[in-house]
Amino acid sequence: MLLHTLASFLAAMYEKTVLYVCTLLSTCFILLVIRQLVKQRRPRAFPPGPTPLPVVGNILSLALEPHVYMKKQSDVYGQIFSLDLGGISTVILNGYDVIKECLQHQSEVFADRPCLPLFQKMTKMGGLLNCRYGRAWIEHRKLAVNCFRCFGRGEMMFQKISEECMFFIDAIDTYKGKPFNPKHLVTNAISNVTNFIIFGQRFTYDDHDFQHMIEIFSENVELAASAWAFLYNAFPWIEYLPFGKHQRLFQNAKEVYDFLLQITEHFSQGRVRQSPRHYIDAYLDEMEQSASDKATSFSRENLIFSVGELIIAGTETTTNVLRWAILYLALYPNIQEKVQKEIDSVLNGRLPTLQDKQRMPYVDAVLHEVLRLCNVVPLGIFRATSQDTVVRGYTIPRDTMVITNLYSVHFDEKYWSQPASFCPERFLDSTGNFVKQDAFLPFSVGRRHCLGEQLAKMELFIFFTTLLQRFCLHFPQGVIPSLRPRLGMTLQPLPYSICAVRRQQ
DSSP states (O other), X not given: OHHHHHHHHHHHHHHHHXXXXXXXXXXXXXXXXXXXXXXXXXXXXXXXXXXXXXXXBTGGGGSSXXXXXXXXXXXXHOSEEEEXXXXXXXXXXXXXXXXXXXXXXXXXXXXXXXXXXXXXXXXXXXXXXXXXXXXXXXXXXXXXXXXXXXXXXXXXXXXXXXHHHHHHHHXXXXXXXXXXXXXXXXXXXXXXXXXXXXXXXXXOTTOHXXXXXXXXXXXXXHHTTSHHHHHHXXXXXXXXXXXXXXXXXXXXXXXXXXXXXXXXXXXXXXXXXXXXXXXXXXXXXXXXXXXXXXXXXXXXXXXXXXXXXXXXXXXXXXXXXXXXXXXXXXXXXXXXXXXXXHHHHHHTTSOOOXXXXXXXXXXXXHHHHHHHHHOSSTTOSOEEOSSOEEETTEEEOTTOEEEEEHHHHHTOTTTOSSTTSXXXXXXXXXXXXXXXXXXXXXXXXXXXSOTTHHHHHHHHXXXXXXXXXXXXXXXXXXXXXXXXXXXXXXXXXXXXXBEEEEOOO
């Protein structure tokens, strides 16, 4: 009888406990939903935008071609509108006029970075590209600019690019005109230009450790723009879910960090103070000089983040531009023929120099058209407002995330006739001279514009000109590759094979 009573009591207590726990969890869930819905309310005088779904907002709309979706929404709401990314109120800038108005005329206001959970997890808002606008950014930007000026310009850098270009050409020659996927060779060649600035030397094309790191970088650039990344920024607690692409992102980031830690230590050996051989030496000099300054942003951790960001920025973008250029030149043999005719008439068989670029307006026009049409970084790197501001009558509070749709600039019908067409002549005048176009912003604009712009242009010209001087490019017989891009933070071509046949000159 006593045991029966005890069992009944315990059963009743268990039922009450379960009821209390369920009630508590339900209450917490309801409160979280209410909190999320409150976060989704647009601030007063905020730009309008499409109606968000409860809790997730407009995130699902960005799953496929977000840059195209944003441009279409601008037809409805205007050049400046807003999206709700799971409770993160975000302003979208579309078209050349409004992007110039914000990024150039209010450069300092739009120079910050958003404190997104993904950025905090990956780089702790440190390093160079993702750090907040302030002293840390000024210190790291100044150091990087000085290093690019010292190690990345002038005759010495031109010589290094030319040497790497010869390695690239020799590697292509090994295929003897047979089909191959150029991604591996292009990636290695372009990354070695940045490697010279960062490490003071190149890596061979069969260095498996470095190749593996580059592959991980490329994968993370794709994953960082996936729907899972947007969901993580809105709901950081999904970090504890055992599935999802964000887990792969974090795993890759840890592996890259450990590898970069090893190679930065390796390349810092033999350093002579105040006589830097490369970026790592220069960074360590800054660390020592500011050791007594408690507010300094220079640290071993930020060195690793900076090195990783410079490798990504210097490799992923230029690599994909050159891959798109190869694809389009093979697709348009008449344009390829014009390019080669101009190269032959100017170079007459010798290697190109930087001075030759002024004498090759058509080559310059083709490269500009590839940059415009392919939109390698369609949404730039996300920005944030450093203070309250007003744009076209709309109030944008401080710390608001801002996305600049550079794709919309290059497809702005106000400035480009038939923007979806590949037409290098749009960069030439009636006499065949190269002309600049205002609505051309592949490297962004303002205080956060790409610091490697001049180096990238130098690389593209030398690699592109040397490649077309020596080879005719065409696809394998019966094959026409897709022009649909592979989506990520950058737009890269889908894998394709090319035949590079030695020209008879």
